Amino acid sequence: MSGDALCVGVCMIDWDTGVCLGCGRTAEEIEGVPVVAPAPAAGGAPPLPANVAEQLGEGSD
Known part of the structure; x- marks a missing residue:
């Protein structure tokens, strides 16, 4: 397995969060069960995370 x-x-799985305390994976x-990526927002690309938007700005339309 590549992961x-x-x-x-x-x-050691923390069953409250469902995450391994060693590697941080579920x-x-x-x-190896594939995890489906979230679908993009209906308006196009998802918004930038706040910390990135602060440094780069939100962009232009």
Whole structure:
């Protein structure tokens, strides 16, 4: 599995968050179940994260 490069040898799932405390992946990601990427917003590209927008600006239409 190509995602094994992320493994640090500490496999312990925090069942409250569903994330491995070692590598930060979910159980589904560790097992190789494909994770569907979120669909783009109906208005086109999704908005920039706030920290990026502060540095770059929102752009122009």
